[in-house]
Amino acid sequence: MKSSQPVVILIGAPNSGKTTLFNHLSGKNFKTVNYPGSTIEYHTSGFQSQFNIDAILLDSPGIISVIPNSPDEEVTINSLFEHPSFGKPDLIITTADASQLSRHLLLVKQLIECGFKVVVAITMNDILKDKSLAIDAEALGKLLTVRAVKINAKTGEGISELLEAVKSSLQEPAKEIKKEVCERWNDSENLIKTFSEIEEIENKVLRPLNPSQEQLEKANKELSSLILQEDENKILPESKTLKIDNFLLHPFWGLVIFFFVMALTFASIFWLALPLMNLVDYVFAFLNHAVIRELGHTWFSDFIAFGVIDGVGAVSIFVPQIIILFLILGFLEDTGYLARGAMLIDKPLSKIGLNGRSFVPMLSGFACAVPAILAARTIPNRRERLLTIFVIPLMSCSARLPVYVLLLSFLTPPDYYWLAGLGLAAIYVISILSSLLIAAIIKRFNNKIIKAKDDSSFILELPTYKFPKLSIVFHNAMISAKAYLSRAGLVILSISVILWFLTYFPDYNPNIPNINKASEEYFQLANSERIENSFAAMIGKVIEPVMKPLGMDWRIGLSLVPTFAAREVFVSSLALIFKVTAKDNQLQVSLISAMRNAKIAGSNEPLFTASKVVGLIVFFIFALQCMSTIAVSKQETGGWRIPLLQLFIYSTLAYALAFITIHGLQLFGIP
Amino acid sequence: MRTAANLSNGEKARITSVDLRHPSARRILEIGFTPGQEIELLNKSFFNDPLAFAVRGTIIAIRKDEAKSIIVE
Ligand SMILES: Nc1nc2c(ncn2[C@@H]2O[C@H](COP(=O)(O)OP(=O)(O)O)[C@@H](O)[C@H]2O)c(=O)[nH]1
Ligand SMILES: [Mg+2]
Numbered sequence: 001m002k003s004s005q006p007v008v009i010l011i012g013a014p015n016s017g018k019t020t021l022f023n024h025l026s027g028k029n030f031k032t033v034n035y036p037g038s039t040i041e042y043h044t045s046g047f048q049s050q051f052n053i054d055a056i057l058l059d060s061p062g063i064i065s066v067i068p069n070s071p072d073e074e075v076t077i078n079s080l081f082e083h084p085s086f087g088k089p090d091l092i093i094t095t096a097d098a099s100q101l102s103r104h105l106l107l108v109k110q111l112i113e114c115g116f117k118v119v120v121a122i123t124m125n126d127i128l129k130d131k132s133l134a135i136d137a138e139a140l141g142k143l144l145t146v147r148a149v150k151i152n153a154k155t156g157e158g159i160s161e162l163l164e165a166v167k168s169s170l171q172e173p174a175k176e177i178k179k180e181v182c183e184r185w186n187d188s189e190n191l192i193k194t195f196s197e198i199e200e201i202e203n204k205v206l207r208p209l210n211p212s213q214e215q216l217e218k219a220n221k222e223l224s225s226l227i228l229q230e231d232e233n234k235i236l237p238e239s240k241t242l243k244i245d246n247f248l249l250h251p252f253w254g255l256v257i258f259f260f261v262m263a264l265t266f267a268s269i270f271w272l273a274l275p276l277m278n279l280v281d282y283v284f285a286f287l288n289h290a291v292i293r294e295l296g297h298t299w300f301s302d303f304i305a306f307g308v309i310d311g312v313g314a315v316s317i318f319v320p321q322i323i324i325l326f327l328i329l330g331f332l333e334d335t336g337y338l339a340r341g342a343m344l345i346d347k348p349l350s351k352i353g354l355n356g357r358s359f360v361p362m363l364s365g366f367a368c369a370v371p372a373i374l375a376a377r378t379i380p381n382r383r384e385r386l387l388t389i390f391v392i393p394l395m396s397c398s399a400r401l402p403v404y405v406l407l408l409s410f411l412t413p414p415d416y417y418w419l420a421g422l423g424l425a426a427i428y429v430i431s432i433l434s435s436l437l438i439a440a441i442i443k444r445f446n447n448k449i450i451k452a453k454d455d456s457s458f459i460l461e462l463p464t465y466k467f468p469k470l471s472i473v474f475h476n477a478m479i480s481a482k483a484y485l486s487r488a489g490l491v492i493l494s495i496s497v498i499l500w501f502l503t504y505f506p507d508y509n510p511n512i513p514n515i516n517k518a519s520e521e522y523f524q525l526a527n528s529e530r531i532e533n534s535f536a537a538m539i540g541k542v543i544e545p546v547m548k549p550l551g552m553d554w555r556i557g558l559s560l561v562p563t564f565a566a567r568e569v570f571v572s573s574l575a576l577i578f579k580v581t582a583k584d585n586q587l588q589v590s591l592i593s594a595m596r597n598a599k600i601a602g603s604n605e606p607l608f609t610a611s612k613v614v615g616l617i618v619f620f621i622f623a624l625q626c627m628s629t630i631a632v633s634k635q636e637t638g639g640w641r642i643p644l645l646q647l648f649i650y651s652t653l654a655y656a657l658a659f660i661t662i663h664g665l666q667l668f669g670i671p
Numbered sequence: 672m673r674t675a676a677n678l679s680n681g682e683k684a685r686i687t688s689v690d691l692r693h694p695s696a697r698r699i700l701e702i703g704f705t706p707g708q709e710i711e712l713l714n715k716s717f718f719n720d721p722l723a724f725a726v727r728g729t730i731i732a733i734r735k736d737e738a739k740s741i742i743v744e
Pocket of ligand 2: 019060062
């Protein structure tokens with residue numbers, strides 16, 4: 001599709017200010033990040049109407065050259081020649097950071113020589129000013145034969161000049177784009193040659209802000225521009241960043257701080273997310289109860305209370321953790337710390353076949369595996385990227401939290417709340433350790449499981465430290481949470497409704513003699529009778545043989561079946577199958593007492609015992625129970641091989657380890 | 672032959688060449704480590720690998736193995 005509107009695309013190195021400019025021009029508020037390569041999706045918009053430019057504006061992930069090095073760069077570069085939905089762009093606005101002009105001019109020069117119509121937006125002039133330097137944009141434009149404008153998209157300075165340049169350039173005829181010219185930069189000699197041309201340009205356009213008398217005289221004499229003397233300012237980045245790095249990248253303290261930051265990130269789940277989760281739980285339990293109380297026991301009230309309300313509750317309950325984790329990640333990303341974390345952890349990760357660049361994707365895996373797998377695109381080495389994608393589902397994502405909380409509360413006496421917290425911390429540690437262990441094991445068998453050639457590298461720009469704009473961090477966390485909800489919400493809700501249907505029919509009106517139809521006892525008996533004869537029970541009994549070795553019956557088995565589509569539904573499907581009515585307090589509390597009372601069918605043995613509940617926890621640590629993860633893993637690895645292997649290996653592992661745990665614990669006398 | 676990997680913290684050096692046989696040579700050049708540039712070793716990670724260099728006004732972290740392909744005066 002190529003619309004009549006011209007297409008303007010923002011291209012530039014990571015952290016050169018593309019998204020900031022995009023937001024300013026479009027009036028939108030998208031993610032600006034300080035971790036190289038983290039914009040992995042394109043954002044599209046028009047120009048704000050006040051700017052009077054009728055064109056489509058695209059943001060893009062950062063690239064430093066027209067020769068791609070990783071899949072995320074490849075996507076950007078391919079779309080320069082032919083964007084999948086907008087065709088060939090009419091104009092490129094390329095951003096170049098004034099404080100590292102010579103590096104960023106490489107891409108600018110490449111784009112111009114390939115034949116693209118280019119307007120150069122020079123950003124970060126304020127940072128250069130702190131070094132008492134400035135760029136002569138007009139001179140730069142002349143030397144490059146394009147329009148170059150100094151801007152600051154944070155304050156709006158220079159934007160009107162930029163818009164003028166965009167308008168004029170759009171009116172000029174397009175030139176022929178020569179892809180073969182672009183490919184010339186595959187050649188290292190050509191790169192070196194281009195850089196020496198760039199250095200010449202840089203010397204002509206970089207000027208001291210307050211030239212000394214001596215320099216002025218010299219310049220006059222030579223009738224040339226103010227050439228800078230070999231200036232130490234030119235190689236050194238901002239001094240504030242250097243000072244902070246001496247601390248955060250300190251050989252010893254750097255590591256201490258790293259572990260402290262990570263510990264704090266996870267602790268926030270306990271301190272912030274858990275209380276909020278309980279609140280969500282409370283609200284939905286209250287609603288469930290209110291519906292039954294107001295509408296009585298009919299199929300309709302049952303559907304609303306147990307199908308819809310509990311289903312929506314199952315969707316909502318981990319939203320707090322998702323938002324909190326995305327907030328923290330966004331904050332760390334924006335400060336510039338995540339790039340340092342990647343550097344600090346590169347060596348140990350490379351030992352097990354991963355890469356420092358696996359760090360950010362794996363960390364986001366604790367919120368949700370789907371964006372995490374997408375973020376793995378920034379890993380250049382295919383083998384390392386596939387391995388990262390392979391282990392991401394082991395990261396304890398937010399959807400598991402409600403399950404762990406329920407099962408841990410079952411295990412620990414109510415007065416020992418801290419014990420459950422300790423258990424949760426242990427689960428997170430186990431999930432991290434097992435992902436590292438599995439990565440290490442796969443590395444041993446590397447060629448059999450992940451086929452790719454080995455040319456591992458770690459080259460990462462460490463951006464200057466910035467204090468994040470909290471409103472943007474917050475806004476982005478909300479966008480991530482919304483993306484998550486729209487992806488998972490419908491699936492989870494549908495599963496809840498289907499499951500409700502399966503547990504309610506066909507024997508929806510069981511006949512129970514000799515009991516007053518209005519009594520609470522009657523409803524309990526009717527409920528269990530209805531479930532015993534339901535479609536769900538029929539399905540459950542088919543899978544019962546699989547559950548037997550674990551000492552579980554069809555009811556747990558049936559609660560597990562839908563979790564393979566989305567593990568989020570475990571708590572609500574348990575509640576549905578054990579027909580828990582919230583008694584004006586948290587669903588969890590009622591569910592736990594129902595679990596304590598449940599007996600294995602036809603016997604007096606308790607269904608849930610300590611060993612089996614621990615076994616269930618182990619099952620959830622390993623099992624890959626998420627349709628969206630499988631879909632995105634297929635998309636990102638380019639086939640069914642990896643996702644099917646993941647599904648098979650993790651499910652087998654989950655079952656086997658749950659079996660070993662349960663019987664091992666029972667050997668030690670734990671019921 | 673001295674390489675960027677031999678530098679000690681805070682030491683500056685000028686690049687004479689980059690070993691083009693290194694698999695990451697192109698990226699090393701693209702990111703700004705070209706002959707004639709002055710660089711400074713800023714920080715070493717806990718295991719002395721990767722290393723953070725100042726080059727062309729920014730900080731780039733690269734592995735020791737990659738630093739070995741950057742030959743300095
Ligand atoms: N000091 C300064 N910071 C800027 C300027 N433009 C953008 N930034 C900041 O630089 C960081 C990276 O910007 P972003 O737009 O995300 O870069 P992108 O990776 O190219 O999209 C953000 O923290 C911005 O707030 C500028 O002109 N001056
Ligand atoms: Mg961006």
